[in-house]
Amino acid sequence: MATKQSGPIGRPRGFDTDEALERAMLVFWEQGYEGASLATLTGAMGISTTSMYAAFGNKEELFRKALERYTEGPSAYLARALDEPTAHRTATAILAGTIRTTTRPAHPRGCLGVQGALATGDSAQAVRDLLAAWRNDGCVRLRDRFRRAVDEGELPPETDPGLLSRYVTTLAFGIAVQAAGGVGRDELQEMADAALRNWPL
Amino acid sequence: MATKQSGPIGRPRGFDTDEALERAMLVFWEQGYEGASLATLTGAMGISTTSMYAAFGNKEELFRKALERYTEGPSAYLARALDEPTAHRTATAILAGTIRTTTRPAHPRGCLGVQGALATGDSAQAVRDLLAAWRNDGCVRLRDRFRRAVDEGELPPETDPGLLSRYVTTLAFGIAVQAAGGVGRDELQEMADAALRNWPL
DNA sequence: CCTCTTCCGCATCGGTCGCTACAGAAGTGC
DNA sequence: GCACTTCTGTAGCGACCGATGCGGAAGAGG
Incomplete structure (x- = not known):
């Protein structure tokens, strides 16, 4: 009956x-x-391999949890962008958020969802598939947002939401690749502004 | 004096x-x-590690030569596209070539220059830098092509060739990421057509 | 034939990979 | 104090990493 109010034993x-x-x-x-x-990871985490395995399972599970944290942290701009009042503002926010996140000083350049495991050996295929699904999920959620904009009359009825979301995500992934190679923030933002100047396509 | 006309001895x-x-x-x-x-590589090459080292030096050198071969083979559409008579046709050819190469059946999906080493550990930083330079070189050559189009009056004089080339290469890299994740050829081509429908930006 | 040069198969190098067994330390509840 | 549970440091596991040493095989030139 007593609710367990004390901390875990041990x-x-x-x-x-x-x-x-x-x-x-x-x-x-x-x-x-x-x-x-694992040596680099545990070194950066400040713990031993034993503690890492006890807390996170193994390397692949650690990556899965790191990706979740990335989604809710550096990549949270995506969820916020989907709540923008118009499709155009959503697209603008996605590209601006991508550029800001992938070119932030004192952070790694690029996007974890893109460069985390784009091409891998056999032992990492599960992670590669996980990231492909992660990217596809972003595209799908954006498509649903654009579809809603069509239904609500904001976008012309002949607009293809899937085409539009594929376009925006392609630009975002391309931006991530450019950023990983060291391309500067301002140049990417100018390009994104120009790309969205005529909308919807 | 005698020109060495016989094959190498040994x-x-x-x-x-x-x-x-x-x-x-x-x-x-x-x-x-x-x-x-190395085991996977030499297995696919059908030779032993000894032969590989004798013929190519080491793994990094093998990759450099593989990248050269990729540039002159699967990625040769880039050089051909730069010879197109107009800037618009150049851009169209680059995106079409990218889509065809990154989604070819019976070939790996994606682009070696993008997914070969986008994010790596310390020991592969030289390869990462090599690919970043490879991608940047493509962007620069495209910019020069667009600049020529401006000089020749094909594009309006206020056109920014660097912006335009960054736009096209960003789309190309994004296409490569999409293709690596399994996105289909037709969908990408439709998007590319739509992206270049208004030109130049 | 012999000699010379190069290539190749086998074995193996030291190092690092991801991962774990074990024992002691450090807390909790009684 | 005690028993009990959990965490942590050390040490090491087998497997694989990229890369070599070595001796014999194989062809070219004489």
């Missing part, structure tokens, strides 16, 4: 799980899934 | 260097630089 964890996951996410972001070794 | 090589390099390129294309192990 020795409490000696590190902050959220902070360790944040650091792991940064390593995956910069070096990719295959490029990030 | 035991001749027992395999075709070009074909072995072609197979190595395909492995790098599909699995990336870090994901492609």
Whole structure:
């Protein structure tokens, strides 16, 4: 009957799980899934391999959780953009958010969802598929947003929401690749502005 | 004085260097630089590690040569596109060539220059930089082509060639990412057609 | 034939990979 | 104090990483 109000028994964890996951996410972001070794990861997390396995399972599970954290952290602009009042503002916010996130100083350049595991060996195919699904999910949610805009009469009825969302996500992924190579923020923003000057396509 | 007309002395090589390099390129294309192990590479090439080292130097040199082969093979559409008579046809040819190459059945999906080493560990940074320079070179050559079109009066004098080339290459890299995730050829081509419908931007 | 040069198959190098067994430390509840 | 549960540091697992040493095989030139 007594509600369990006391903490879990046993020795409490000696590190902050959220902070360790944040650091792991940064390593995956910069070096990719295959490029990030456990030694590098645990070194950045400040814990031993034993603690990492006890807290996160294994490397692949750690990556999955790092991707979730990325989605709700650096990539949260996507969810916010979908709430913009118009489709045009949604597209603008997505590209601006992508550019800001992929070119932020003191953060890894590029996008974890793009460069985390774009091409991998056999042992990392599950992670590659996970990221492909992650990217596709973003495209689908954007398509639904544009479809709503068509239904509400904001966009012309002959507009193809899938085509439009594919266009915006293609630009976003391309921006991520450019940013990973060191292309500057201002140049990308000018290009994005020009790309959305005529809308919808 | 006598011109050396006889072949090199010693035991001749027992395999075709070009074909072995072609197979190595395909492995790098599909699995990336870090994901492609020497065992996988030499297995696909049909030679032993000893022969690979004797013929190509090491893994990094093998990748450099595979990238050259990729540039002159699957990515040769870029050079051809730059010779198109108009800037618009150049842009159209680049996107069409990108889509065809990144979605070709029986070939790895995506683009070696994008997914070969987009994010890597420390030991592969040189390859990452090499690919970033490769991508930037494509953008620069395209910019020069557009600049010529401005000089020749084909494009309005207020056109920014750098902006335009950044736009086209961003679309191309985004297409490569989409293709790596399994997006179909027709859908990408429809999007590319729509993206270039208003030109120049 | 012999000699010379190069190539190739086998074995293996030290290092690192992801991962785990074990024992002791450090907390909780009684 | 005690028993119990959980976490952590060390040490090491087998497997694979990229890269080599070595000796014999194989062809070219004489």
